[in-house]
Amino acid sequence: MSIKPSERIVVFVTPAQKLAISNAAEGLGISVSELMRRAVLNFNATSEQIKVAGLVDRLRAPKTPDALNVALRNVAEKAAAREAKTAAANASKNAAAAHMAALAKAKPEAEPPDDGESVEPGDSDEGASLTGGHSEQ
Numbered sequence: 001m002s003i004k005p006s007e008r009i010v011v012f013v014t015p016a017q018k019l020a021i022s023n024a025a026e027g028l029g030i031s032v033s034e035l036m037r038r039a040v041l042n043f044n045a046t047s048e049q050i051k052v053a054g055l056v057d058r059l060r061a062p063k064t065p066d067a068l069n070v071a072l073r074n075v076a077e078k079a080a081a082r083e084a085k086t087a088a089a090n091a092s093k094n095a096a097a098a099h100m101a102a103l104a105k106a107k108p109e110a111e112p113p114d115d116g117e118s119v120e121p122g123d124s125d126e127g128a129s130l131t132g133g134h135s136e137q
Contacts, residue, residue, distance in 0.1 A: 005033070005037075011036070021035065021036070
């Protein structure tokens with residue numbers, strides 16, 4: 001007397017894996033459930049072989065972008081663009097200030113009004129002290 005299976009085990013697979021399993025079962029002329037039962041019950045790999053197979057599966061898995069890395073990259077790009085814009089604005093201001101300074105130097109300075117006294121070099125009161133020096137007594 002055969003006991004009919006009544007318990008369910010859900011196994012998640014990729015669409016490609018599901019197709020491969022279905023094709024294997026069809027090629028053997030058995031159901032997918034029977035193929036899975038036989039495969040698992042006859043599976044006798046060591047724990048090391050299972051670990052290695054898991055590592056190989058992870059290495060082969062397509063790399064999906066990490067959402068956090070994508071968000072951080074976007075923030076960094078926006079910050080770099082902001083910094084570049086600020087640097088360009090500062091460079092423009094500095095160039096305008098340098099241009100204005102050059103124009104100011106290029107203009108001849110206005111002559112001071114002539115009050116009749118001419119000052120000769122060395123006639124300055126600079127450096128004279130109140131206690132003697134150059135002052136007239």
